[in-house]
Amino acid sequence: MDLRRVMAAAGSTSFDARSLEFRNYFFNRELERWAEYRGLRTLGRRPTYHHHGYDLANRVLVAAVLDGQNIDQLAHAYLEGHWADDADLADAETLVRLAGTVGLDGHVFLAAADSAAVADAYEANTQAAIALTVFGSPTYVLDGDIFYGQDRLEMLEQAIRKPFARTWPRVQS
Helix, strand or coil, rough: CCHHHHHHHHCCCCCHHHCHHHHHHHHHHHHHHHHHHCCCCCCCCCCCCCHCCCCCHHHHHHHHHHHCHHHHHHHHHHHHHHHCCCCCCHHHHHHHHHHHHHCCCCCHHHHHHHCCHHHHHHHHHHHHHHHHCCCCCCEEEEEEEECCCCHHHHHHHHHHHHCCCCCCCCCCC
């Protein structure tokens, strides 16, 4: 999905429009704590190329899904490359190289990334996220109930085992 369009549709303020204090906290302290908590490598700062966008990387992932690939390892390689190794996810050769680290031929998915099928699926994913009022990433949806952020993974795990008592969405009066 196109996260920037999805966030804008939900009324979220872009990170660039937020205060420097917020950005420094979010991309420094918050990132450091989560990395330490999860045992992950990180730059400890906002990646150099974070403003370049992710459309190409997203379309490569969609191409791999449409090819029947399980993209968990590829998505992880992209995220780790970006957040820990300062990889530019808008750079085609970087995407190909990172795909190779998980045993995939990135050239195949890069070539398919501009296809009509991928464009249609990417747009459909974006529209579905907008319809659900997704407002950030990561977001998980289980039976219509939205769990936003990695700090909700334990709640999602519980909901998978035993759904929460109230259903969502509720009709607001």
